[in-house]
Amino acid sequence: MPQTYSIRELAREFQITPRALRFYEDKQILSPQRDGARRVYSERDRTRLKLTLRGKRIGFSLEECLEIIDMYNPAQADGKADDTLQLLRLCQKIGQHRAALLGKMNDIEATLKTMAKVEQQCLDKLVRQAA
């Protein structure tokens, strides 16, 4: 039988509160099963949560996270499958997201460079003071 998790287990593992998990459910990011009234999270929920938190860390809103996750999640294997147009649109979206991510990478690299400079100046001063 497949792994499942209680709300507290997931909360503890990812260092968030149960409230946040319920909130994400409200936002359609998670959709746990129920055991009576209790939420029972599946491995799929756990994965979606992980991706959500990853998205948040790089500055995406929950709405954006949801869009990205749903996009990359071929769970919609409904009857008629994806038609050509859908697939092409997906490719377009991927291109856009890739551009956004590469932009963020550039921003990070630029910041890292500045930091390295400041660190050098800083160390130089320290050396001079210790001399």
Added chain:
Amino acid sequence: MPQTYSIRELAREFQITPRALRFYEDKQILSPQRDGARRVYSERDRTRLKLTLRGKRIGFSLEECLEIIDMYNPAQADGKADDTLQLLRLCQKIGQHRAALLGKMNDIEATLKTMAKVEQQCLDKLVRQAA
């Protein structure tokens, strides 16, 4: 004489509103001079704005942006200059920020990998449909 900018010029250049610029001033990020009542932004303000927007794009709050900018800005050349302890603390902070940024880079790379996979699957399907 040094370059200066009106609120509208800066707003247009960075695709934000004058309101946002006033807001950043309120948050101590910018501190434009005045010509009567009008704000006159210096090159320094422009740079700080640029760094702020860069920080925002990689998911930092305005408060974090301010901290980072002030840290990397050796404008506090006050009388007694930086003492050893201050410099060491700065190095520590830089280390922390670097770790955060590297973490974000990893998150981005992981996302890019997933995207590439999905794109491949997508293109495979398209090829099959077109065949």
Added chain:
DNA sequence: TCTATAGTTTACCTTAACGTAAACTTATTG
């Protein structure tokens, strides 16, 4: 049986980052 412990829903509160509207002041221009 009493009491922790984990869980639930409902509902209002909070913070960040602005948006929006009102009411008013210069500066320029037809």
Added chain:
DNA sequence: CAATAAGTTTACGTTAAGGTAAACTATAGA
């Protein structure tokens, strides 16, 4: 001189992402 256009302050509104409190249920252990 009237009318834009750009700017100002003050103040209330809004959205996202939860926090927090109240009131209640279910279950496991002393």
